[in-house]
Amino acid sequence: MNRTPGNADHTPDRDxxxxxxxxxxxxxxxxxxxxxxxxxxVPDSVRPSPSGQERVTHRMGxxxxxxxxxxxxxxxxxxxxxxxxxxxxxxxxxxxxxxxxLGMLVTGMVFLGAEPLDVVTxxxxxxxxxxxxxxxxxxxxxxxxxxxxxxxxxxLFPLSTTGLLTGQVVGALIGIPGVLTVIxxxxxxxxxxxxxxxxxxxVVCAVLAALLAFxxxxxxxxxxxxxxxxxxxxxxxxxxxxxxxxxxxPIFASVATGVERVWDRLPVxxxxxxxxxxxxxxxxxxxxxxxxxxxxxxxxxxxxxTLVVLVAVARFALERALADAAGGAARATGxxxxxxxxxxxFPAAPWGAVAxxxxxxxxxxxxxxxxxxxxPAISAALWFLGGDSGFSMWLLPLMIALLMSxxxxxxxxxxxxxxxxxxxxxxxxxxxxxxxxxxxLVVATPLVALGLVLWLVRLQQWHALPAMLGxxxxxxxxxxxxxxxxxxxxxxxxxPPGASPMKTPQGFTILNLVLQFVLMGFxxxxxxxxxxxxxxxxxxxxxxxxxxxxxVGVVEGLVLLGIGxxxxxxxxxxxxxxxxxxxxxxx
Numbered sequence: 172m173n174r175t176p177g178n179a180d181h182t183p184d185r186d187x188x189x190x191x192x193x194x195x196x197x198x199x200x201x202x203x204x205x206x207x208x209x210x211x212x213v214p215d216s217v218r219p220s221p222s223g224q225e226r227v228t229h230r231m232g233x234x235x236x237x238x239x240x241x242x243x244x245x246x247x248x249x250x251x252x253x254x255x256x257x258x259x260x261x262x263x264x265x266x267x268x269x270x271x272x273l274g275m276l277v278t279g280m281v282f283l284g285a286e287p288l289d290v291v292t293x294x295x296x297x298x299x300x301x302x303x304x305x306x307x308x309x310x311x312x313x314x315x316x317x318x319x320x321x322x323x324x325x326x327l328f329p330l331s332t333t334g335l336l337t338g339q340v341v342g343a344l345i346g347i348p349g350v351l352t353v354i355x356x357x358x359x360x361x362x363x364x365x366x367x368x369x370x371x372x373x374v375v376c377a378v379l380a381a382l383l384a385f386x387x388x389x390x391x392x393x394x395x396x397x398x399x400x401x402x403x404x405x406x407x408x409x410x411x412x413x414x415x416x417x418x419x420x421p422i423f424a425s426v427a428t429g430v431e432r433v434w435d436r437l438p439v440x441x442x443x444x445x446x447x448x449x450x451x452x453x454x455x456x457x458x459x460x461x462x463x464x465x466x467x468x469x470x471x472x473x474x475x476x477t478l479v480v481l482v483a484v485a486r487f488a489l490e491r492a493l494a495d496a497a498g499g500a501a502r503a504t505g506x507x508x509x510x511x512x513x514x515x516x517f518p519a520a521p522w523g524a525v526a527x528x529x530x531x532x533x534x535x536x537x538x539x540x541x542x543x544x545x546x547p548a549i550s551a552a553l554w555f556l557g558g559d560s561g562f563s564m565w566l567l568p569l570m571i572a573l574l575m576s577x578x579x580x581x582x583x584x585x586x587x588x589x590x591x592x593x594x595x596x597x598x599x600x601x602x603x604x605x606x607x608x609x610x611x612l613v614v615a616t617p618l619v620a621l622g623l624v625l626w627l628v629r630l631q632q633w634h635a636l637p638a639m640l641g642x643x644x645x646x647x648x649x650x651x652x653x654x655x656x657x658x659x660x661x662x663x664x665x666x667p668p669g670a671s672p673m674k675t676p677q678g679f680t681i682l683n684l685v686l687q688f689v690l691m692g693f694x695x696x697x698x699x700x701x702x703x704x705x706x707x708x709x710x711x712x713x714x715x716x717x718x719x720x721x722x723v724g725v726v727e728g729l730v731l732l733g734i735g736x737x738x739x740x741x742x743x744x745x746x747x748x749x750x751x752x753x754x755x756x757x758x
Contacts, residue, residue: 240338244345260681266347273351277358284362288369291362292457293441299359299380299453300444302352306384310392332489336389336482343385356381369460372467379474380452386478390485445470448477521598525606526613529582533614538585538666539578546571546618550625564629568622569702572643575615576650577691580658582607584665588755594747600740604655608736611651619643638705638717641724645698648728652735653694659742662750663687664757700727 283291343349356377363369444450451470458467513530517523533539549570553563583590593603623639626632632639663683701724708716743750 234337236334237337237341240335241341241345244342248345269347269351273354273358276355277361280358280362284364288366288457288460289438291365292445292454293438295359295362295453295457296441296445296450297437300447300449302355303380303384303387303449306352307387307391310388332486336485336489339389339392340382340385343388349385352384353381363456363460366456366460369456372459373456376452376455379478382478383448383452383474383481386481386485390481390488446473448473451477521596521602522606522609525593525598525603526609529607529610530613532585533610536585536668538581543614543618546574547621550622554625554629564626568619568626568639568643569646571622572615572619572646573650573691573694575611575618576647577654577687577694579607579611579651580654580687580690581663581665583658583750584662584754584757585668586754587668587757588751589668590751590754594751600659600743600747601736602740603743604659604736604739608651608655608732612647615647619647634714635705635708635717638701638708638720641701641721642698642705643724644721644728645701645724645731646694646728648725649697649731650694652728652731652733652739653697654690655732655735655739656742657690657739659739659750660746661686662754667757697731698724698727700724 283294286294344353360370360373360377363373441450441454445454451473455467455470455474458464458470513527514524517527533543550567553567586593592598623636623643626639627636663686701720704716704720704723708714708720
């Protein structure tokens with residue numbers, strides 16, 4: 172039968188070449204609606220369904236969803252490491268450092284296996300409880316720091332809550348913390364080698380401990396996501412995270428000192444912890460090895476109930492997070508504000524407007540305000556770790572002045588695309604530089620004063636106060652001048668607006684870190700004249716050198732600040748658009 176144009180549309184679908192290209196199982200309506208140029212790569216499941224036809228879709232199972240999510244996290248991690256050689260080198264160095272610490276811990280576990288069973292049990296319960304507590308607490312303090320499998324990003328995908336939770340738990344194995352935990356659990360097995368029954372029980376308990384750690388971490392992350400929906404909550408969590416990191420040294424020192432004092436009480440504490448969700452799983456092998464089967468079964472019940480509760484809470488929090496993300500749960504709240512706030516407090520000039528805006532950021536943006544908490548935390552750390560010599564207290568005021576003057580080197584990077592307002596206004600370069608310095612000085616002056624007060628209270632060096640003031644002035648004012656010039660030519664990646672200060676920005680490498688230390692070294696080098704005069708005063712005891720150091724430090728700082736504002740402003744006027752293009756790419 173001859174075919175004519177009039178009956179071309181009646182050609183059976185199976186005989187048409189485009190239907191064959193579309194793939195086996197393709198619906199006829201999909202090809203006809205797409206036309207001869209239909210994209211064969213488009214799956215049938217996403218093609219529009221005409222009325223009257225039932226859509227047949229393939230739904231992944233829970234294990235397949237978990238495998239896909241774990242594979243996604245692995246690909247993201249691999250791409251992150253291979254994106255830059257410096258990132259890969261830094262990760263390898265950090266992993267080797269962590270492995271060295273883990274090696275010492277595993278070695279201690281091996282030697283612990285030769286001790287009596289009650290000592291092994293008590294040690295396992297205490298150390299294991301700390302490990303579980305770390306897995307459960309750190310996700311709350313590092314909310315938004317690792318958003319690889321963030322539910323808000325996966326809400327629009329057809330994933331079940333069980334599959335998402337399973338994928339997140341499996342994904343916890345992908346990364347340095349998960350790998351180190353698994354290695355530590357394998358080393359923990361060696362501590363029970365003296366008892367075959369305890370060793371067999373420890374294998375099961377190691378699996379349960381990993382599930383408790385990873386499931387508890389996901390539960391904490393889901394709850395933290397609910398808590399951190401508000402901006403103020405996110406700021407508080409981020410600042411607490413940085414505060415904890417800064418205070419790790421004093422905490423470890425206090426714990427080490429405290430352990431020596433309460434060493435005899437540790438077995439009692441371990442016996443109590445062994446019946447809690449944190450310590451029950453670590454005490455089961457000891458009960459099995461000692462033949463206490465009733466206690467072992469009771470502790471196993473505590474572990475299983477804890478695991479069920481964690482899964483239930485994590486599922487509930489995930490369902491709410493997915494519903495909020497899909498439905499746009501963020502709701503704007505408005506409140507009336509009288510006046511224009513800090514802008515009323517500064518002169519009606521370009522530099523005054525910039526200073527007011529930057530000061531608002533210092534008080535409300537967690538990337539800035541974290542410094543307001545970290546500086547007192549560092550002061551407390553140096554106070555407790557200073558020792559009898561007091562050397563660290565001599566460094567405290569100088570370090571605060573150096574860090575605060577260096578802080579404005581990230582101002583333009585923190586602005587991100589908002590820096591375009593300075594170009595569109597247009598704000599003169601000198602006004603931009605001066606306004607940022609003024610805002611920093613408003614915040615830095617009380618902090619430097621705090622460092623000086625702590626230094627005086629601890630060391631009572633009143634005769635050296637003028638020299639110390641001169642050195643701080645050189646670092647604060649002169650350093651601000653240096654940074655005003657450098658930041659107009661060079662920026663480095665920072666967390667974008669709204670992100671956690673803990674987040675590692677894309678493009679940040681070890682080279683950026685090295686350049687930052689070089690810049691601070693140069694700032695310290697320029698402040699050497701008053702610092703040298705401070706040492707001269709301490710060596711000779713002549714009060715005149717202390718006052719000379721004050722005069723030199725203030726004059727040098729003001730001169731460097733004036734030069735920095737002028738030169739930095741000129742450079743900023745010349746390459747403002749290029750600077751905006753550079754910082755707008757930081758994510």
